[in-house]
Structures are given as C-alpha cells and as structure tokens.
Amino acid sequence: MNKPVNLTELRLEDDGPLYVAQKKVFPQSVSGTFRRIKWGLMAFCLGVYYLLPFVRWNRGLGAPDQAVLVDLPNSRFYFFFIELWPQEVYYFTGLLILAAITLFLMNSLGGRIWCGYLCPQTVWTDLFYAVERLIEGDRRERMRKDAARGTMKLQRFSEILLKHSIWLMIAWWTGGAWVLYFNDAPTLVKQLVTFQAPMLAYVWIAILTATTYLLAGFMREQVCVYMCPWPRIQAALTDEWALNVTYKYDRGEKRTSLKKANELRALGEPVGDCIDCYQCVAVCPTGIDIRNGAQLDCIQCGLCIDACDTVMTKIGRETRLIGYDNDINIHRRQAGKPPVYRIVRPRTVVYVAMIAGVGAFMLYALLTRTLLDVNVLHDRNPVAVKLSDGSIRNAYTVRLLNKRGFDRVIAIDIDGPANATVHVVGVDSVTPERPMIVLGRDRTTELRLLVTAPAADNPEKSVPVHFRITDIGLGEVASATDNFVTP
C-alpha cells in the first residue's frame, strides 16, 4: 500500500526539519447522497445554534422568558420547562455520560459519524470551504491561484479580501450567538448594536470570533489530525463489525485506467472497478486517499462515496465501490460469501441498555426532584446553652429552598426533645408553636432557629430532632434531621 520510496531522495545525513509542512488541501465540490445529508445537518446544527437563544418560553412574571439561558449572575440554568440550581449541576454529569455513550454507540454502528457530520469543527470548516469555493472557484482554480501567489493582481486581492471578510462575519456571528445564551438575547442584541453591552460580552465575542476564524479557516483538518483526542479514542473503541467508510478493494483492485480496463475486460482478464481517477482524493476535506484503508486522518464524512458513485454511474459500473462497510464483508465477498451486517451485537446492545438506563434514571431524578428543601446546620460554638431557669437551648442555622416561581408560606414543625419549643429569630409568628415563614420565589432563605427544652432530671446527651417544613398551600413537605445536645 505504501508508495515506493526513492532512497536517494531521503536525506539520511541529517535529521530533516523539526516539523512537517502543512499539506495544502483543496477539496473539490461534490454532489450526492452524503453531500445532501451533510448540507441538511449543517443547516440544522447551525440553525439551532444561531436561533435557539431567540426562542421564548413563558415562565411567569419576573422570571426570564428565554427558552435556553445560562444565567450566571443569578446562578440559574433554564432549559425550556427545566430550571436548574447550582447544586443540581450533577444533571449535566448525566447528560455528559449520555453524550459519551451515544458517541460510543454511533461509533460501533457507523464509525466516526460524529466527526464526519456533527462535530462543530467539521460543520464550520465545511461552511468555510463552501464560502471559499463560491468566491475562488473549485479545486483546480484554487490550486492554480495558489500556485500563482507571487503575482497578485487586483482581482485576486479583492477575492481574498472578500473571502476573509465573509469568514470573519460568520466567525463574528458564531461568537455573537454564543454570548446570547448567557443573557436575554433581544436585549443583548440591542445593547451590542448600540455599544452598551457589558465589556465581557465583547471579549467573548472576540475570543470566539478568533477561534472560529482560525480553526475553521486555517487549521481545518489539522485540528482533527493533531489536536483532537477523538480519533485516538475511536481507534480504541471500534470493532470489526462497525461500518466505516471503506474502499472495497475486493471490487476495486486491480486498478487500471478506464481505457485499459475496458480492453482487459474484453479479453476476459480480471480487472478491478477502480479506474484510479483520484476523485475520492480530490473531494477529501482532509486530503487523504481512502484507498489506503482506515486511517487516523479520515473523518468519515462520506464525500468520497459520493465522488466515487458519480464516477461509477458515468462509466456504467455499480455504485458504492466506496461505501459504509467493513473488512469482514470484504473477506466474505472475496471468499464468495454474501456480506453480513450485524447491527445487533453485544456491544451495541450494552450501549443501548446503558443509554436507556442512564436516561431513565435522569428522567426519574428530574421528575421526582424536590422544589422545596431544607438544610439544617447545628451551631458549633456553643453547641448548647443553659438558660437561667436551667432549660437547654440549641441554635440551628436553617436554610430553606423555594425552587418554585412564586412566594409561598411554610410552617415549621419540630419533633425532638419532650416539650421543646421553637423560635425563629426576627419572626413574631401568630402561631408560636408552629412558626410560619414566607419564602420568596426562586431563592433560598436563611433563618436562625432556636429550640429550647425544659430542664430535665436525667437528660439524654443527644436526641435527634426532626425539622419538617410544610407548604401551607400546596402541602409539599421537606424535612431534615439534626441533634439536640445537652451539655
């Protein structure tokens, strides 16, 4: 598979340069099934990314009406009907686990689907290539222009200027959309246009403009080949049944030119379908030759399949000389057996089961999460106080959480030492036995709560005390347990 190397060209007397020069890639335009899928997914992904901040969701008066919002100053995350507090960030852990297993599943079914179709690096690079093609022309033209770099004419200069301007505009929109997720989008857009937005918004737009411009405009496949860990992880995760973009060498070899192939076929000689037209190489966004087999640089975007299919149709041969396949089937065909595709196998079943399990657990956790909560912290110093009549008092810091979007009244009941009374500092409740507190909407309230037990002859050193808070209106209940200590 490797090209023969001319030994005299190798400079064995020195170690060569410290680096490998970037191989320039000029992907050719292509049309076909996978190109259409990629256009569709690009439109969908970019549409979601750019427009989602503008989707509204009514949460009632005083709450933000943005469907997806990361409200950092108030430490809240809003996602349509879900509102998360900082202590619920573990839901994101669940989401990340789900994302990881879904990635594994995609990988075991169809190889690097993520890399080829969904990864932001791929999507934006694809978009940037489309702009480049629109302005500078297709592969051959771009290669010609690149070769004539030294003699730049005004027209060429204006082309380059236009290309970079459009790139920068896309990059700027990308950064602009990013900050909209962290603030009310329509308000922030107004502020950005009138230069009244917070400095931080401009800084973030600048950072994301720069990264988008550099990563999608210049580094492109270098990100996939050198920076991204996923190709390495993918190599460790894949198995022999996974359908990867594969050159079916059982059909393709031996390659010859179309003319020669026709001649040989007429003579009844064995000859492959590959006519060595290099179209698969020309359209490849990472500039590799898929016929060399599975390789790290291949993001498996399927564009070579489209290119090859176009050629095969033209020359009247069967399509899918390159297609989603695996080595097992190549060997089976070589042995004269029909190919088999095993979608259901232990690996995929386990992944699906894990996704279902984690998903169900998260759904359960989300549906049963408490919107009223209480935390109790016993005073450390002093642990207990003896009062003048000999009774004992313990003090607690009580933090009440009201995650609902409206104020509510709660009652505090305690169940602890015999005949104990409860008092909340700063609250003169009309029902002293059962203090009532108003909890503000969507926030925590901290109270200092005193529990006093009358003097007893032989008091226990420590008895558990239960704090139960009840929403008077809704009947929701939350409770916490601590200890009542007698010195």
Add this chain to the structure above:
Amino acid sequence: MTEHSDFDKVSGKTTTGHEWDGIKELNTPLPRWWVITFYLTIVWAVGYWVVYPAWPLLWSHTTGVLNYSSRADVAVELANLEKIRGAKMVALGAAPLAEIEKDPALLALARARGRTVFGDNCAPCHGSGGAGAKGYPNLNDDEWLWGGSLDQIMQTIQFGVRSGHAKAHESAMLAFGKEGVLKRDQIITVANYVRSLSGLPTSPGYDKSAGAKIFADNCTSCHGDNAKGNQELGAPDLTDKIWLYGSDEATLVETISNGRAGVMPAWVGRLDPSTIKALAVYVHSLGGGK
C-alpha cells in the same frame, strides 16, 4: 544521533536512530504550526519577564515595567469592598435599632457584618460563638448583667464595663474578706446560703438563718432583697442556674472574699456607629436578647 539515522522500509520513513531491543523509533516530526507555537511560548515568556515581576535578585526581585503587584491588587480590592459595604451600611445606620430585626434584609446584613466584627474584636474574651468563659459572660443565654435589650446591649458595647470611659457601667463588688467586713466562717456560711437560693445542695451543718442574716445585712443592697440582682449595678441574679465564675462553694468563698469586677473595653471610638449597631443586633440575635 545523526550518524545512526536509518531508513525504515515498512513505513517509508526515517527513524530517529534510537533503538531499544531492536525496536526503532520512527522520526515523526510535529506540524509546523505546532513548532511555531512552541517558539512563540518562549517569546511570550521573555515578554513576561519584561512586563511582570519575574527574576529573583539577591535582595529583591525584578519588578517588571508594569510595576504589577498582587499585594497592591488586594489593597484595591479591599478598598472596593469597603465602598460596597459603605453603601449598604448607610441603610443600616439610618434604620432605627428596633426595626432592624423586623426587616429580613437588614437583619441578614447586620448579622453578617456583626458576625465578622464579633470574630475580630469580641471573640478573644467571649469566644467565637459568644459562648463565653469563666469571668466572660455567655452571650447566648438569657442572663444579662447589664441588661439584654437591644438598647442596653448597644450601650454596653459602646462604653464598656469599668473601661474608664465616662459613660461606662461602673460598680464594684466589695472584697468582704480582704476588707475585713466578714470573717472566713461567715463567708462560708453566706456562700452556702447563696447556693441554696438556686436550689444547690449545701454543706452539712450550715446555719441557714445565720446565712440569711449575713446576706440581708451585706448583699441585698446590690443583689436585692429577693437576690434577683440589679442590672443598674451589674449585680447578677443569684437565684438562677447561670454562674459567671462558678457555683461551687470554694469559688463562691473566693468571690465573696475578694470581690469581682470584670472589665470590658469601650468600643465607641474604635468601631463606627453602624458597625456597633450591627454588632448589637448580632449579639441580640444569638438567642438571649430580651
């Protein structure tokens, strides 16, 4: 290494010349931009030395052209904090003392501020949670030498106890033993009588009527006829369960013999009025406030 460079036929690449047990390492160079980035970080480091403090000298260090200092940053941050705090504390200073506990926002602010100030100024004697120690009152309980209302607590914090300030609480318990007013056996008798007032057991053979008489003759002027104390004079209630110095006979004998006169400094000149207000609310809210 140069002379050992070798060509690997399988990969079509040169090797680095390193060999381990017959296994050779392919020469796989980094991409150009990667190497350039590496050189840029070196340039960046040199720039850093020029701009920021970097190199240690014998007795100091290079300061950098920006004259940056993390200490100076802290000073600025603290000044900003004072500014923010100042604005909030104005609201606290303007509110009437009795109203603060009724407003949850003001109460939270006063408690937060009071807690910090208490830790900085009061904790050495009263303990970090105000639990007190022998001779230093527990501020969590409901026994107050000089009164436990908000106003009284603030008065005490402002001017102190026997602090030398003109408005300080002043009084002294007579050293009945040292001054020769009472004899030792009389002191022991009256100490037992005082213990009986709060229901504590007394020594066998102690003369209750003698104790009551000594108490009536010497103690009631400050501690009151019913021994309930007098907050005007800082005289403690002797009938309750709380003892500042201890309730055992030996301690009481010592107290009566030598007298007691605890001291608390005046804070009026050291802490600003709104901070003292916050402190008073904090101490009051510890639980014993009247």
